[in-house]
Amino acid sequence: MKEEQTASRYILTGIFVYLLFQIFYLCFYLLPSAADKTDKSIIFIFLVQSVFFAAAIFSIILVLVFNCQKKKQASPYEAIYIITGDGKIKNKVLLQDRYSFVITGKADGKEVFIEDYKKEVKGRYIYGVCNLIAGIWYIEAFPGSHALGIRKGGESVIYRLKEELPYRISGQDIIYAGTCKIMMEQKYQEEAG
Numbered sequence: 001m002k003e004e005q006t007a008s009r010y011i012l013t014g015i016f017v018y019l020l021f022q023i024f025y026l027c028f029y030l031l032p033s034a035a036d037k038t039d040k041s042i043i044f045i046f047l048v049q050s051v052f053f054a055a056a057i058f059s060i061i062l063v064l065v066f067n068c069q070k071k072k073q074a075s076p077y078e079a080i081y082i083i084t085g086d087g088k089i090k091n092k093v094l095l096q097d098r099y100s101f102v103i104t105g106k107a108d109g110k111e112v113f114i115e116d117y118k119k120e121v122k123g124r125y126i127y128g129v130c131n132l133i134a135g136i137w138y139i140e141a142f143p144g145s146h147a148l149g150i151r152k153g154g155e156s157v158i159y160r161l162k163e164e165l166p167y168r169i170s171g172q173d174i175i176y177a178g179t180c181k182i183m184m185e186q187k188y189q190e191e192a193g
Helices: 002-033 037-073
Strands: 077-083 089-094 100-105 112-116 125-133 136-141 148-151 174-177 180-186
Touching: 002 037, 077 112, 089 112, 100 174, 112 180, 136 148
Parallel strands: none
Antiparallel strands: 077 089, 077 180, 100 112, 100 125, 125 136, 148 174, 174 180
16 A cells, blocks of 8 residues: 555656646747747647646645655554553543643542643642654653553563653553553554555
8 A cells, every 4th residue: 555655656746747847848948939829829728738737736746745744743543541450441532633641540549531631630640641742652750640650562561650751652562550551552554554
């Protein structure tokens, strides 16, 4: 799928460059050298057609570049799960159009919540903050918070996060807040690619 997208971008770019050369040739060589009015009209029609197609292809290229940049900035994960201490899924939060969230919880550590970053969190303890930067999620432990840990990939060790130090989150990582686990669900490969 990715090879087809790359090939189509190259083809569109090649057609666009060809049309630019054609516009240049029609404007500066053929149009001035045309003797009668009929030849100038025909050349002018080809010139207008070439400009129109070049503008259309250029706008398609801009949309493709914009979508590519948007995909690079988007989250590679579809959702985040909060799993209770007994292994049950307590909550699923979609990450679409989210660029940050706060991990909060009750003081007893038995309940954990995912909150919007801008939302005021009263009566809850803040464990940490997660931010999406250039398509990569990072987590930071909040100053003075309860312990927040992370188990990287297939490792058996749980690392305690240091305050205000960003840690990169990968798809296999498990975040520990209180008695709950937090896991990311990866998007389908076709969407992510």
